[in-house]
Amino acid sequence: xAYTGLVLISHSQKIxxxxxxxxxxxxxxxxxxxxxxxxxxxxxxxxxxxxxxxEQADDGNGVILMYDxxxxxxxxxxxxxxxxxxxxxLAEAPLVEGSYVAAxxxxxxxxxxxxxxxxxxxx
Amino acid sequence: xxxxxxxxxxxxxxxANERIQANKEQLTELDQAIGDGDHGINMARGFKEVISxxxxxxxxxxxxxxxxxxxxxxxxxxxxxxxxYGTAFLKLSMAFKGKNVDYQTFIKGIDEAVNGLKQRxxxxxxxxxxxxxxxxxxxxxxxxxxxxxxTILQTAKTAMEHTxxxxxxxxxxxxxxxxxxxHLDPGxxxxxxxxxxxxxxxxxxx
Numbered sequence: 001x002a003y004t005g006l007v008l009i010s011h012s013q014k015i016x017x018x019x020x021x022x023x024x025x026x027x028x029x030x031x032x033x034x035x036x037x038x039x040x041x042x043x044x045x046x047x048x049x050x051x052x053x054x055e056q057a058d059d060g061n062g063v064i065l066m067y068d069x070x071x072x073x074x075x076x077x078x079x080x081x082x083x084x085x086x087x088x089x090l091a092e093a094p095l096v097e098g099s100y101v102a103a104x105x106x107x108x109x110x111x112x113x114x115x116x117x118x119x120x121x122x123x
Numbered sequence: 124x125x126x127x128x129x130x131x132x133x134x135x136x137x138x139a140n141e142r143i144q145a146n147k148e149q150l151t152e153l154d155q156a157i158g159d160g161d162h163g164i165n166m167a168r169g170f171k172e173v174i175s176x177x178x179x180x181x182x183x184x185x186x187x188x189x190x191x192x193x194x195x196x197x198x199x200x201x202x203x204x205x206x207x208y209g210t211a212f213l214k215l216s217m218a219f220k221g222k223n224v225d226y227q228t229f230i231k232g233i234d235e236a237v238n239g240l241k242q243r244x245x246x247x248x249x250x251x252x253x254x255x256x257x258x259x260x261x262x263x264x265x266x267x268x269x270x271x272x273x274t275i276l277q278t279a280k281t282a283m284e285h286t287x288x289x290x291x292x293x294x295x296x297x298x299x300x301x302x303x304x305x306h307l308d309p310g311x312x313x314x315x316x317x318x319x320x321x322x323x324x325x326x327x328x329x
Contacts, residue, residue, distance in 0.1 A: 039198070039199075042201065044205075045201070047197050070294060074206035075206050078209070078243075
């Protein structure tokens with residue numbers, strides 16, 4: 001079965017990687033791509049990294065982008081504008097809790113829109 | 124100057140880069156006060172890459188210069204200034220596409236850039252961001268009919284200095300609330316350098 005994918009965008013590569021580890025303890029099958037730090041893995045975010053992560057996380061069911069702070073949101077929005085893929089959406093929820101909730105729901109086979117709606121209600 | 128040409132665009136960015144490199148420490152210090160302290164480093168890295176890119180290519184149109192500038196800033200800057208300045212130059216590129224950049228075309232481009240910046244950063248005028256400088260310059264440009272360097276410079280300077288008195292409600296500085304008052308906004312200052320470079324370009328190319 002194909003799942004909704006997740007991209008975890010943080011200013012810190014360690015936070016994005018660490019968040020994936022937390023989720024992977026429980027959720028094994030959902031595609032999860034960290035996109036943390038700049039291209040040099042310094043503090044910041046990278047549109048190129050986010051675009052690549054979207055490619056890798058998309059099994060054809062779309063991808064939800066989770067982010068930590070303001071400028072990550074700008075880069076996430078730009079990546080969504082630049083990608084040719086369909087059904088790539090940004091969620092407004094705290095990165096850690098939100099990503100966890102989204103991963104659990106993706107694991108249950110829920111769609112991008114259903115998960116986004118639930119995150120809105122939840123946070 | 125009647126028409127903004129490819130060499131003017133190149134000179135503009137070269138002069139902007141010189142200013143940003145020379146004031147890298149200042150921009151970083153401003154950002155340490157009310158932000159994450161990377162503005163100088165980020166802008167210096169991004170603009171250095173822009174110049175490398177522009178120097179390595181020959182351009183037929185101002186639109187193409189703006190586009191390569193936008194793409195480079197988006198991928199090389201890293202902080203919030205990457206997507207913001209990237210968006211501004213992308214809007215300039217779109218407005219200039221297929222056109223001779225006369226004064227009317229130029230001011231339309233700047234106006235589109237202001238709208239793009241507002242949209243990207245979800246910011247309005249008076250929120251202590253680079254929008255304050257861009258919007259003020261755009262308004263002055265609308266009030267004039269020809270390229271005038273000094274007017275741009277004075278407007279950008281006044282708007283930049285005004286950010287010292289306002290409270291940030293957008294960007295990383297917003298977390299500091301009233302403690303952001305009394306500090307210049309780093310993005311407004313780097314935008315001032317950009318417009319200072321533009322005013323010099325216009326005066327030299329007149």
